[in-house]
Amino acid sequence: xxxxxxxxxxxxxxxxxxxxxxxxxxIPGVTDVDVDLATGAVKVTSAEPVAEADVRAAVxxxxxxxxx
Amino acid sequence: xxxxxxxxxxxxxxxxxxxxxxxxxxIPGVTDVDVDLATGAVKVTSAEPVAEADVRAAVxxxxxxxxx
Numbered sequence: 817x818x819x820x821x822x823x824x825x826x827x828x829x830x831x832x833x834x835x836x837x838x839x840x841x842x843i844p845g846v847t848d849v850d851v852d853l854a855t856g857a858v859k860v861t862s863a864e865p866v867a868e869a870d871v872r873a874a875v876x877x878x879x880x881x882x883x884x
Numbered sequence: 885x886x887x888x889x890x891x892x893x894x895x896x897x898x899x900x901x902x903x904x905x906x907x908x909x910x911i912p913g914v915t916d917v918d919v920d921l922a923t924g925a926v927k928v929t930s931a932e933p934v935a936e937a938d939v940r941a942a943v944x945x946x947x948x949x950x951x952x
Binding site: 828831834835 | 896897899900902903
């Protein structure tokens with residue numbers, strides 16, 4: 817099992833959290849996504865490590881961005 | 885045709901706008917809902933005047949509030 821935490825910018829409400837959670841959850845192998853709205857922290861749990869590029873793409877698909 | 889404009893507080897992003905638009909649109913007789921995120925203005929167009937209580941209930945159902 818792998819866990820990585822990213823910081824996502826631009827989320828302002830629970831709907832934003834839901835959008836990010838949904839998109840990141842769709843990455844193959846991801847088993848859990850935990851988003852903290854206040855800090856922008858997104859913890860991704862997966863069977864095998866997930867490429868940051870895939871997380872970045874999912875976050876951007878939701879309409880937000882990874883902090884650099 | 886009737887038009888009334890209300891001010892809704894707490895909307896922070898386009899998802900909030902979509903939620904308010906959806907709930908207010910479900911009020912019987914409402915034909916158009918126009919929400920301005922920046923100002924919180926919600927313009928409700930309807931065949932007959934709509935009770936403010938109904939608009940307030942719809943906005944609260946969406947998770948927001950009418951400015952008093």
